[in-house]
Amino acid sequence: MDFGFGVEDEAFRAEAREWLSEHAGSVQDRRAWERTLGRAGWIGLGWGESGYGNRTASLTQQVVWAEEYVRAGAPPRCGHIGEKLLAPTLLAHGSDEQKARFLPLIAAGDELWCQGYSEPGAGSDLAGVRTRAVRDGACFRISGQKIWTSLAQEADWCFVLARSEAGSRRHRGLSFLLVPMDQPGRIEVRPIRQMTGTSEFNEVFFDGAYARVEHVVGGEGNGWRVAMSLLGFERGVSTLAQQIGFAEELARVVRTARDSGALGDPVVRDGLVRLWAELRVMRWNALRTLGSSGDAGAPSVAKLLWGGWHQRLGELAVRVRGAAGGVGPVEWSASVPYEVDADQHLFLFSRADTLYGGSDEIQRTIIAERVLGLPREPKGDVG
Known part of the structure; x- marks a missing residue:
């Protein structure tokens, strides 16, 4: 299977990389950044020929944009919920009036x-x-x-x-x-x-x-049908961009392990190699299933893979630093709480990775019932 990108994709990559290098560091306010993206036509790449988005990009070009965005260290998005979740839902289920009212303002970066x-x-x-x-x-x-x-x-x-x-x-x-x-x-x-x-x-x-x-x-x-449709848009192109961020975090942990001498520990070395190999497998799996509408379990498999992987990375990030990974700066005091550093934040925040966006238990149930055809567990009524 060919996991590469075509000539047009690489030309699109060069355009995206050049634009991001010129603009990504020039905007401080997040809302202003959304408007900058909108004016340049970078919001709504996946909306197809709807007439409500900006430029139209193929699925692979959407992946290219998402990856280059992360590589450029561009500001965190505050408009992605409207662009990636609500907009596709309105295109699938919304009235013409709803599309005309909301989609242009999302594409312009004007409403969050x-x-x-x-x-x-x-x-x-x-x-x-x-x-x-x-x-x-x-x-x-x-x-x-x-x-x-x-x-x-x-x-x-x-x-x-x-x-x-x-x-x-x-x-x-x-x-x-x-x-x-x-x-x-x-x-x-x-x-x-x-x-x-x-x-x-x-x-x-x-x-x-x-x-x-x-x-x-x-x-x-009909809210349940619409809500389930929206959840189907929650993963896909964004998963591949997320993996670029994961790769950068892994590289930082490897550097820390090398600098601290922890790389000499065969257990640590084995853990790092496993994480690197698993990240490559996640990327290939995401590319393989990209745009697949027939594999009901693909999003759940992806969520299970990256949630557990990220937690293991957070655990290793603290471990390679030894005792220093569990304490704050020298100037810390009980009355003035310190801010956790990048590795500590990774460890603490990744505790939630197997819960938010659908817990691991829910993902396994989806795979069991919708993919493997196992009998459903009886559920009590909830008012």
Whole structure:
């Protein structure tokens, strides 16, 4: 199997690399950076001939852009949830009015989105959501709580999975709503401080927040189908870009092991070689399944592979530094908590890799039931 890129792909790579080298270090504000990307036509590469995106790129060219973006050390994206998740969902399930209203502003980098799926007690078990959406004339009134919501502090809009049919259970009676975040007194965002000391995730509380009836995607009561479709867009091209970042982290750990003398330990050396080989296998597997719509288990296999791999890398990153990997700087004091360094952040943050985006248990269940055809486990009703 040929895992290479064609002549057109390499020309596209040269263009992307040149543009990123000129612009990636010139913008400080993340929202301004999204607009810079939009003006240059780099948002919406995967939207095809929809007419709502910017330039059109093939699947392999999308991979090229994602990889070069990471290699260039470009700023972390704050518009990717709208571009990579909501936009494909609207193209598949949205009305013409919804596409015309939201897609151009996503492509321009002018509106940012967050995802309102997980709830306390309904994370991986998404069908157990309890957030309610009650019809009130020309809008729905939403009440409930979402958790682990990335970018909620910056987002202009949130797509929310809520229970719109009273008395419904599990995946029935759910609706997929587009909710404006600028509703003081009706929406409250609370950052979640993590072990790393950072707050990438948030709790979001809805107290009668409104969503217009025409902003229900896929029709009232069809939220489960739309939500599952969106999750199918969550992996793919982004997985290959993620692996570029993984490779850079692995290279840093190898350098640390060499500098500290830990490379002389055969156990450490074996661990590094295994991680390198597994990363290569993950890349080949991702390329092999790229664009495959018939392999229902491919995203779950990929998630299982990289989640465990990244955790093992984090463990080794701390191990090669010995005792120094577990302590903070000399100037640390109990009253002024220190910031963890890159290796410590890798170790701590990767603890969540086998949980977020669908836990390992959920991924194994998907593979067992949808790919291997094993009998489903009985599930109790959740209101």
